[in-house]
Amino acid sequence: MVLSDNWSLPPYRFEPEQEPAPEAAPNPDSEPKAEFARGTGRKPPKPPKPPKPPREPGGGFRWTSLFSWAGSPKLRWVWLSLLILILAGMVAVMAGLVYIDRKYLTDLPALPARDALFAVNRAPGIRFEDREGKQIAVRGPRYGERVTLDQLPRYVPEAFLAAEDKRFFQHGALDFQGIARAAWVNWRAGRVVQGGSTITQQLAKGLFLTPDQTAKRKLQEAVMARQLHKVLTKQEILELYLNRIFFGANTYGIDGAARAYFGKPAGQMSLSEAALLASLPKAPSRLALTKNMAGALERQRLILGNMLEERWITRAEYEAALADTPVLAPGATQDEGDLGYILDYATAEAVKIAGPNSPDLVVRLTIDSRLQATGAKIVRETLRGDGARAGAKQAALLAMTPDGAIRAMVGGTDFDETAFNRAVQAKRQPGSTFKPFVYAAALERGVLPSDTRVDGPIKIGDWAPANYGGGYAGTVSVETALAKSINTVAVKLGQEVGGQGIGELSRRFGLTSIPPNPDLSVTLGAYEVTLLDLVSAFQVFQLGGQRQQAYIIEGIVGQDGQPIYQHAAKAPSPVYDVANASMMVKMMKAVLLRGTGTRADFGRPAAGKTGTSQNWRDAWFVGFTPDYVAGVWVGNDDDKPMNKVAGGGLPSTIWRQFMIAAHKDLPARDFDWLLPDPVPETEEDPRNPFYQDLAGDFARTVRELEDETAEPYTPEEPDEPGRPVQPPQVPQIPY
Numbered sequence: 001m002v003l004s005d006n007w008s009l010p011p012y013r014f015e016p017e018q019e020p021a022p023e024a025a026p027n028p029d030s031e032p033k034a035e036f037a038r039g040t041g042r043k044p045p046k047p048p049k050p051p052k053p054p055r056e057p058g059g060g061f062r063w064t065s066l067f068s069w070a071g072s073p074k075l076r077w078v079w080l081s082l083l084i085l086i087l088a089g090m091v092a093v094m095a096g097l098v099y100i101d102r103k104y105l106t107d108l109p110a111l112p113a114r115d116a117l118f119a120v121n122r123a124p125g126i127r128f129e130d131r132e133g134k135q136i137a138v139r140g141p142r143y144g145e146r147v148t149l150d151q152l153p154r155y156v157p158e159a160f161l162a163a164e165d166k167r168f169f170q171h172g173a174l175d176f177q178g179i180a181r182a183a184w185v186n187w188r189a190g191r192v193v194q195g196g197s198t199i200t201q202q203l204a205k206g207l208f209l210t211p212d213q214t215a216k217r218k219l220q221e222a223v224m225a226r227q228l229h230k231v232l233t234k235q236e237i238l239e240l241y242l243n244r245i246f247f248g249a250n251t252y253g254i255d256g257a258a259r260a261y262f263g264k265p266a267g268q269m270s271l272s273e274a275a276l277l278a279s280l281p282k283a284p285s286r287l288a289l290t291k292n293m294a295g296a297l298e299r300q301r302l303i304l305g306n307m308l309e310e311r312w313i314t315r316a317e318y319e320a321a322l323a324d325t326p327v328l329a330p331g332a333t334q335d336e337g338d339l340g341y342i343l344d345y346a347t348a349e350a351v352k353i354a355g356p357n358s359p360d361l362v363v364r365l366t367i368d369s370r371l372q373a374t375g376a377k378i379v380r381e382t383l384r385g386d387g388a389r390a391g392a393k394q395a396a397l398l399a400m401t402p403d404g405a406i407r408a409m410v411g412g413t414d415f416d417e418t419a420f421n422r423a424v425q426a427k428r429q430p431g432s433t434f435k436p437f438v439y440a441a442a443l444e445r446g447v448l449p450s451d452t453r454v455d456g457p458i459k460i461g462d463w464a465p466a467n468y469g470g471g472y473a474g475t476v477s478v479e480t481a482l483a484k485s486i487n488t489v490a491v492k493l494g495q496e497v498g499g500q501g502i503g504e505l506s507r508r509f510g511l512t513s514i515p516p517n518p519d520l521s522v523t524l525g526a527y528e529v530t531l532l533d534l535v536s537a538f539q540v541f542q543l544g545g546q547r548q549q550a551y552i553i554e555g556i557v558g559q560d561g562q563p564i565y566q567h568a569a570k571a572p573s574p575v576y577d578v579a580n581a582s583m584m585v586k587m588m589k590a591v592l593l594r595g596t597g598t599r600a601d602f603g604r605p606a607a608g609k610t611g612t613s614q615n616w617r618d619a620w621f622v623g624f625t626p627d628y629v630a631g632v633w634v635g636n637d638d639d640k641p642m643n644k645v646a647g648g649g650l651p652s653t654i655w656r657q658f659m660i661a662a663h664k665d666l667p668a669r670d671f672d673w674l675l676p677d678p679v680p681e682t683e684e685d686p687r688n689p690f691y692q693d694l695a696g697d698f699a700r701t702v703r704e705l706e707d708e709t710a711e712p713y714t715p716e717e718p719d720e721p722g723r724p725v726q727p728p729q730v731p732q733i734p735y
Contacts, residue, residue, distance in 0.1 A: 108220055109208040111227045117240060118146060120207055122252075125360040126350060128343060130369045131405075131554065137336055139343050140360065144255030147266050149239050155271045155313060156254065157238055159278040160245075162306035163299075165199040168238065173200045173229035174222060200225040202281070203241045247277060248284030261289055263329030271317060272324040275303045285419050289328060297325070338376035341411030341421045342367055346552050353565050354556055361564070364554040366405035374661045375399065375408040382654050383413050383634075391643040392619075392634050392650060396422035397658060398535050399630035403569065404548035407628070407662075422633065427513065427528035432485045432596075433611025433620040433647065434525035436541065436584060439482055441505040442493040443580040449479035449587050450680050453489045460520060465491050468612075479587045483595030485610065487524055494523035508575045509537040510547060525611060534622055535631040541588065541607065542624040544673045545581040546572030582675040588623075597621060599652035602660050605670040610647030617641050621651035626671050628662050630655060 112120050125140025149157055161168050167175055175198045197205075204224035228237060247257035257277050258266040269277070279299035280287055287296040301322065308318045336343055342365070350363050379395045387395070397410040411421030420426070439447075455473040458465060465487050473486065481489035494502060499518045506514035506522075511534070514527050521527075536550050549570070556565040588607035591597040596610045600621055608623020617639055622631035632651040635642065 108223060111224070111231070114231055117207070117232075118243060121356045122244075124351075124354070124358045126347060127360075127362045128339075128346065129362065129364045130367050131365065131407075132369075133364065134369065136365075136367070136369060137339050137343055139250055139336070139347060141250055141252045142256040142260050143243075143253045144257070144259050144266070146243055146253075147239075147255050149235060149242075151267050152242075152254070153267070153269070153271075153274070155307070155317075156266065156269060156274045157242065158307060158310075158312045159271070159274040159303055160199075160242065160281075161238075162310060162312065163275075163278040163303045164202065164281065166306060166310060168199055169234055171198065173225040174198060197221075198225065199241050200229055200237055203237060203244065204228055206244055206246065245281050246284055247280045248288050249290070261328055262326065270321070270324060270326070271304075271313065272300070272321040273326045275300045275307070275321060276326050278303050285416075288416065291416050336415065338373065338410070338415065340415030340419060341423065342372065342409050342552070344419060345409065345411075345421060345424055349551075349553050350556060353553065358564075359558055362557050364556075366407060366552050366554050367409070368407040371399065371408040371658075371662055372410075375410045375658050378654055378657045378661075379410050380413050382650060382657075386650060386653070387634070389643070390645045390650065391636070391640070392645055393636050394422060395632065395634045395650075395654065396426070396531050397630065397632050397654065398423045398531050399628055399658065399662060400535060400539065400550055401628060402539070402543060402548065402626075404536075404539070404550045405554075406550060406552045408630075408658075409552070418637075420637070422531070422637075424530055424532045426633070426637075427530055428618045428633065428635065429525055429527070429613035430529050430534055430620055431525040431611035431613040431618060431647065432487075432490075433534065433609050433622055434522070434527075434529075435482060435485065435490050435611075436588060436609050437506050437509065437511070437537070438490050438494050438497065438502055438523045439478065439587065440541075440576065440580065440584055441497045441501050442478070443583055444505070444577070445497060445501070447478060447493065447496070448678060448680055449477065449583050450677070451478050452476060453478060453481060453492055455481065455486050455488050458488050458491055460491070460495075463521075465524060479590055482587045482609075483590040483593075485591075485596045490523045491520060494520050505576075506537075508547075509540050511537050525613065531631050531633050534620075535629055538608075538622045538624060538631070539629045540576055541581055541584050542626070542629050542671075543572055543581075544578045544671075545574055545576035547575045548572040578673065579675050579678070582673070583677060585671055585674060586677070592623070596646075596648045597623070597652055599648055600656045600659075602656045602663075604659075604663060604668045606659070608655075610652065612646045615641040616644050616646070619645045619649065619651050620647045621655045623655060623659075625659065625663065626669055627666055628659065630658060630662070632658075 122141065122143070126138070127135060128137045128139060130136050165175070165178075167178065171177070178198070201221050204227075205221050208224050209220055232240070242254045244253060246252055247260075249260060251257045251260045254277065255266040257280070258264055258269050258273070261277070262269065262273055276289070276296060279296045280289070282299070286292060287299060289296055304313070304318055304321050307313045308315065313321070346363060346365055350361060351358075354361055375397045379397055383392060383395055387393070394412055395410070396412065397408065398406065399408040400406050409421075409423050411423045411425075412418060452475050455467070455476050457472070467487050468485065472488070473480075473484070476484075476486065476489065478489070478493070480486075499520060499522065500516065502522055503514055503516045503518050507516065511529055513529050513533065514522065518527055532550060536548075540547050551567055553565070554567050555563070557563050585607045588609055589605070591609055592601040592606055597608055600606070600608060600610075600623055604625055606623055606625045608621060611620035611622075612618065617635055619634045619642065620632065622629075624630070632654045634645060634650045634654070
């Protein structure tokens with residue numbers, strides 16, 4: 001067959017049509033014709049349709065008719081209701097926006113100029129000294145040099161996209177598809193296993209916000225991300241992210257991390273090293289290369305797999321990267337050990353004082369290095385021994401001198417394992433450790449330590465608080481009730497004072513987490529507090545009713561020696577009557593001498609209070625001498641109950657050992673400001689001994705009967721949010 005390039009064709013010529021012959025008139029007697037014309041194979045033409053009648057004037061669809069129908073009186077109420085619903089919806093939307101703005105966005109940080117974004121909120125380098133001027137740590141962000149995307153191998157930014165946001169260039173500031181996917185995956189898993197934050201959101205959080213997992217912070221993060229997305233291109237956002245992201249070990253930015261971990265600039269990193277660093281921003285503490293290289297390498301393999309799936313690397317590059325295990329440079333990271341909790345807290349305080357964009361600083365702390373090391377050692381060894389057997393995995397300790405200077409702060413058993421500072425960040429139920437504030441409020445209303453109250457059943461609505469051990473002592477003095485930590489008497493005193501009175505005194509003492517008018521469960525420590533706040537509140541008793549502000553920074557100077565800040569000693573503020581404080585100290589002395597805190601007694605004048613929250617989830621001891629006030633918390637981060645650990649057990653033991661070390665070489669002395677107790681205006685009811693003996697006989701009889709019929713004990717839910725219920729046949733643990 002021959003092909004030709006000549007595509008021209010002669011014009012088509014139509015044949016002239018022949019007029020059809022006239023059909024013969026139909027014969028009514030003849031049979032119907034066949035459906036197809038014989039010989040032609042075509043249908044006969046259809047008869048023409050009759051013409052439509054002409055439209056009458058005014059007929060057909062008219063808009064005026066529709067408007068007349070819609071405006072009929074029968075439908076006016078429909079339109080009126082619809083209008084009202086629309087207006088109500090608009091008002092509701094506007095009200096919701098106003099509410100969100102006022103509740104969540106009033107303190108939204110202002111977005112700085114583009115040129116200032118690289119240095120905004122960049123923490124200074126800090127050299128820390130203890131109270132004696134000895135250097136204890138050097139901490140400061142290691143940023144390295146600022147790098148651009150052009151200075152990096154292409155696989156470096158791609159590794160971070162594969163790890164954090166594969167669709168970065170396909171969505172805006174927020175990835176709604178990713179959010180929906182994460183919500184679905186987390187719902188099916190029953191826990192959070194996947195996040196939906198974009199790199200822009202992570203950058204906004206790192207630059208301007210705190211890491212708190214709250215709705216407010218997430219909303220602010222979304223707003224700040226949208227603002228960043230408006231002023232920066234995608235490439236600029238990714239570049240800023242790589243220069244400011246946190247990699248652990250005080251290292252920020254891709255170049256700082258490359259130099260710290262591998263001893264080389266970011267532009268010289270291999271694919272394997274880049275993917276390993278990309279594994280860190282998700283969990284820099286948990287995946288720290290010096291502590292958990294295996295976990296980091298596992299995540300590195302996932303990142304390399306994502307890069308292969310996205311066709312950003314070839315199969316050969318993938319295999320080569322897996323075979324190339326990165327090696328850390330000598331001295332890559334600093335080990336802060338037990339000082340990590342202090343340095344985190346002190347760094348935040350120094351930035352508040354000196355400003356976020358300050359030059360490098362020298363910060364002198366109030367910390368006593370000897371006491372800090374001793375406290376950390378006691379906490380760690382106690383938790384490894386008795387704590388392990390008791391199901392307690394964490395503890396915190398905080399100690400201050402009368403001027404408010406923090407001498408020791410132990411935020412946990414291992415800072416490298418978790419940087420969460422349980423001394424200042426954890427809010428937990430104090431249990432009976434809160435009772436002194438109930439008694440203090442009662443003393444302000446005229447109650448005396450020698451006054452009596454009946455320890456007996458009490459019911460408030462559906463709440464029937466019971467005692468630790470289940471029995472009742474009958475008529476007891478207020479002092480004895482506090483020393484023995486009797487729940488029913490604390491609740492009755494709380495009824496006399498009222499929730500508003502307890503809330504007002506608590507806030508006066510510095511416990512601002514207690515609401516102004518709490519319910520009566522506050523008498524047994526149902527409202528959460530931090531260890532720092534609780535120790536500071538106990539210091540009011542130590543100082544005879546004076547409140548002192550806790551502090552950890554003594555002074556700050558620049559690297560050139562120029563002073564920036566010096567703590568000014570201030571006279572404490574009077575918040576409680578000294579006569580009442582004297583009575584409270586004497587009552588809390590009885591806790592250590594003959595009450596629930598006898599394990600804390602170390603042979604010196606001291607006062608304090610034990611506490612245990614519901615189901616043995618938290619155990620406390622907070623106490624003081626004229627020289628120190630200190631508190632100890634023991635529990636689990638996941639709120640898992642311990643094996644009947646009460647405040648009179650492990651916390652009292654830790655407190656006692658620490659206070660022995662703290663008072664080494666200090667002379668024993670009592671509180672020199674104590675006053676004589678006031679003389680009661682009325683004599684004791686002579687019937688009290690009779691009723692007290694009767695109540696004791698009754699309690700013994702009940703215990704004997706229960707002992708005879710007792711089943712093997714299984715812990716149950718406590719009857720109240722103070723101390724947990726324990727069966728009478730089990731000896732009472734010092735509490």
